[in-house]
Amino acid sequence: MLELKNGIGAKRYVKGISLGEGTYGVVFKALDTQTNRTVAVKKIRLGKYKEGVHVTALREIKLLKELRDPNIIELIDVYPHKRNLHLVFEFMESDLEAVIRDRNILLSPADVKSYMQMCLRGLAHCHKKWVLHRDLKPNNLLISSDGQLKLGDFGLARIFGSPDRKFTHQVFARWYRSPELLFGSKQYGSGVDIWAAGCIFAELLLRRPFLQGSSDIDQLGKIFQAFGTPRETQWPDMTSLPDYVEFQFTPAPALRSLFPMATEDALDLLSKMFAFDPKARITAQQALEHRYFSTDPAPTKAHLLLRPASKAEGMRPPPELASPKEPVVLSPPAKARRISLFPGVAGAEHIHHSKESKDGSSAATVGETPSDHSGMAITDRSYLKRKLDMDVHFEDERHV
Amino acid sequence: MAANFWTSSHCKRLLEQEEISVVSNDDRDRGLTQEDVKIIKIYFSSYIKKLAQRAKVRQRVVATAIAYFRRVYTRKSFSEYDPRLVAPTCLYLASKAEESTVQAKLLIFYMKQIGSDENGFRYDIKDILEMEMKLLEALDYYLVIYHPYRPLVQLLRDAGLSDMIEMCWSIVNDSYGTDLILMHPPYMIALACIYISCVINERDNRLWFEESRVDMTVIKNIAMQIFDFYDNYRLGFEDRIGAILLKLSQKS
Numbered sequence: 001m002l003e004l005k006n007g008i009g010a011k012r013y014v015k016g017i018s019l020g021e022g023t024y025g026v027v028f029k030a031l032d033t034q035t036n037r038t039v040a041v042k043k044i045r046l047g048k049y050k051e052g053v054h055v056t057a058l059r060e061i062k063l064l065k066e067l068r069d070p071n072i073i074e075l076i077d078v079y080p081h082k083r084n085l086h087l088v089f090e091f092m093e094s095d096l097e098a099v100i101r102d103r104n105i106l107l108s109p110a111d112v113k114s115y116m117q118m119c120l121r122g123l124a125h126c127h128k129k130w131v132l133h134r135d136l137k138p139n140n141l142l143i144s145s146d147g148q149l150k151l152g153d154f155g156l157a158r159i160f161g162s163p164d165r166k167f168t169h170q171v172f173a174r175w176y177r178s179p180e181l182l183f184g185s186k187q188y189g190s191g192v193d194i195w196a197a198g199c200i201f202a203e204l205l206l207r208r209p210f211l212q213g214s215s216d217i218d219q220l221g222k223i224f225q226a227f228g229t230p231r232e233t234q235w236p237d238m239t240s241l242p243d244y245v246e247f248q249f250t251p252a253p254a255l256r257s258l259f260p261m262a263t264e265d266a267l268d269l270l271s272k273m274f275a276f277d278p279k280a281r282i283t284a285q286q287a288l289e290h291r292y293f294s295t296d297p298a299p300t301k302a303h304l305l306l307r308p309a310s311k312a313e314g315m316r317p318p319p320e321l322a323s324p325k326e327p328v329v330l331s332p333p334a335k336a337r338r339i340s341l342f343p344g345v346a347g348a349e350h351i352h353h354s355k356e357s358k359d360g361s362s363a364a365t366v367g368e369t370p371s372d373h374s375g376m377a378i379t380d381r382s383y384l385k386r387k388l389d390m391d392v393h394f395e396d397e398r399h400v
Numbered sequence: 401m402a403a404n405f406w407t408s409s410h411c412k413r414l415l416e417q418e419e420i421s422v423v424s425n426d427d428r429d430r431g432l433t434q435e436d437v438k439i440i441k442i443y444f445s446s447y448i449k450k451l452a453q454r455a456k457v458r459q460r461v462v463a464t465a466i467a468y469f470r471r472v473y474t475r476k477s478f479s480e481y482d483p484r485l486v487a488p489t490c491l492y493l494a495s496k497a498e499e500s501t502v503q504a505k506l507l508i509f510y511m512k513q514i515g516s517d518e519n520g521f522r523y524d525i526k527d528i529l530e531m532e533m534k535l536l537e538a539l540d541y542y543l544v545i546y547h548p549y550r551p552l553v554q555l556l557r558d559a560g561l562s563d564m565i566e567m568c569w570s571i572v573n574d575s576y577g578t579d580l581i582l583m584h585p586p587y588m589i590a591l592a593c594i595y596i597s598c599v600i601n602e603r604d605n606r607l608w609f610e611e612s613r614v615d616m617t618v619i620k621n622i623a624m625q626i627f628d629f630y631d632n633y634r635l636g637f638e639d640r641i642g643a644i645l646l647k648l649s650q651k652s
Contacts, residue, residue, distance in 0.1 A: 051504060052529040053536065058496050061536075062543040066409055078541045080533050129404050158499070159544070 009079035071122030097138035098308040114299035118149035124284035136196035147302035184243030191278030198273030228252025235277040265292040424477035454510040465494035551587035592622035
């Protein structure tokens with residue numbers, strides 16, 4: 001029965017271009033012949049040290065098989081091929097980091113609300129199933145072609161709920177780490193994801209990462225600068241955390257001063273997501289029921305949200321590529337001639353087209369039609385590269 | 401915890417006794433009977449336990465490994481996948497899935513310590529890694545398994561029977577000598593184990609069972625299967641397993 005359903009394995013997918021190299025394998029675009037959907041196939045390299053299927057991959061498989069939600073990336077299929085495991089995901093066009101960074105996109109309060117609602121819905125589903133994501137950050141919030149935001153990258157996720165199990169506190173990119181993690185807590189819960197979601201909320205409002213600490217201590221410093229140093233009454237368990245250190249007392253500035261443009265409701269929700277005591281922090285479900293989501297303006301419908309420009313499609317060419325006055329010559333004319341596909345065509349005219357012919361020849365050598373290289377390819381690649389780079393060094397922060 | 405069991409893949413994939421106890425054609429061709437199959441499963445469940453004791457993993461990993469083992473053979477035959485390789489590989493996979501990885505090479509080392517060569521325990525790291533991939537496929541990549549341990553603790557507390565925890569816990573352990581984990585929600589197995597211990601200790605707890613509004617015929621049915629295991633299958637079958645495995649290695 002398994003054979004009938006999934007057994008065709010590799011044959012079900014027509015492999016397309018490579019989208020990038022990750023920590024545990026290559027990702028390529030593919031067409032699912034059964035559904036005619038575009039998918040992303042992650043090929044899992046076997047571990048170097050004779051340890052079989054990578055634990056990160058196993059975690060992702062195990063949890064995503066249990067999670068089904070419009071706001072969580074869908075693991076469509078898994079199959080072995082030539083001794084490698086392949087994970088088939090729905091293809092995601094972009095991510096929230098690209099949206100936040102794209103200066104051509106104006107994020108209205110309704111847009112921010114829409115993104116937060118989708119993020120919290122995905123999170124609420126995870127938490128209902130006792131799964132902690134543990135690596136929320138804008139570039140793990142993927143965006144599909146119909147504008148839906150979906151939680152992706154469950155390589156650090158865990159099942160929680162047994163009170164005696166100790167977890168590592170080395171999770172999340174630092175800027176999204178909650179104070180209890182920074183103080184070395186090993187028995188944390190869903191509050192860590194909420195804190196990170198709060199950071200993302202703030203980032204949507206500010207259009208830059210909110211608390212950019214350069215070390216764990218600096219991160220705590222930045223947090224206390226923003227919200228004041230917590231008092232015992234605010235967070236009774238704080239002083240018993242493993243890495244607790246006392247900070248000089250700083251009073252909290254008015255939250256309004258940090259987010260001058262936000263509505264009262266937005267500020268109220270934000271402050272509840274940033275509650276110091278994880279026990280007092282709002283849950284994903286409570287956050288969704290917060291009046292912020294029921295008052296004006298209504299969240300923008302997903303398919304109406306602006307997508308980041310894909311440069312290759314030339315919709316909004318960035319200034320440096322916008323001027324068509326000069327032809328873009330990537331290699332010296334002599335070299336361009338050498339690799340030319342059309343030796344008969346010579347001289348100045350050819351040089352003007354050197355970029356095109358270079359593209360053409362490289363496409364020819366790998367046996368693909370040049371059209372395969374147009375469109376999504378470049379954006380896909382840069383998006384994935386950013387994403388995959390983070391896989392390894394989730395500790396090391398991104399380059400701003 | 402119980403709340404999320406209902407939406408889990410484990411819950412959706414619970415099987416009926418008849419679906420589990422069929423002997424595949426391949427195995428029948430080699431002369432394996434239903435009884436033989438039962439013995440193989442019991443033997444290797446305790447083999448996994450022994451191996452796990454050496455590797456010092458949590459009880460949860462053992463339970464998951466045995467559940468994988470039993471689930472694999474609802475879809476594959478013993479002739480196709482050698483249980484001598486599948487058992488340690490299930491433990492290997494379970495240790496990873498339950499976040500307490502045991503290195504494959506250590507597992508091989510422990511296998512050599514406890515296994516006897518004449519029974520054909522001669523597998524190596526690369527065999528385990530190859531089998532891991534096949535097992536993932538046979539399990540259809542569903543790796544989350546719920547166990548009766550957590551509901552047991554909660555139920556005992558609720559019933560005011562926390563003093564019976566030790567006995568109940570070991571009955572739960574022994575329930576893995578059966579296919580119950582593939583057939584019933586874990587809390588039902590936990591209730592059956594409480595029921596058994598009440599019967600043994602002559603504690604009258606009928607009122608609490610009535611109040612919990614569970615189907616007592618199902619609970620008694622589960623309890624009967626555990627009793628059947630105690631009465632007939634508790635011994636390790638060291639004497640009989642050799643002959644059964646020999647049948648397997650012969651071509652029909």
